[in-house]
Amino acid sequence: MPFIKLEAGKIDKEKKEKLINEFTRVASDILGISEEAFIVLIKENEMDNWGTGGKLLSKVLAERGNK
Template identity: 80%
Template sequence: MPFIKLEAGIIDKEKKEKLISEFTKIASETLGIPQEAFVVLIKENSMDNWGTGGKILSNVLAEREKK
């Protein structure tokens, strides 16, 4: 059973449905495995749980918005 995992920030339900559908479709076509065999997991993370450049991602994004 192929497993696809995406870790990202908070995603609305409609975007999750599209991601799951498209990931499954492309992986199925590429690997020649039926779509029904795939499991897709979307793990959502708060921007406070990510860091880049030694800073919490929520702060980095807030700084970018100010510019």
């Protein structure tokens, strides 16, 4: 079974459903494999679990004015 994984920050339920649907549809079309064969995992991570430039991503985003 093909497996698709996305790691990201918090995502609301409606967006997760759309991502899973679209990832599956596009991968099925490109690979010629039935949509029913795909497994999609969305792994949500807190911004404090990521770092960039030696800083917590939550701090970097706050400095930029992002959530």
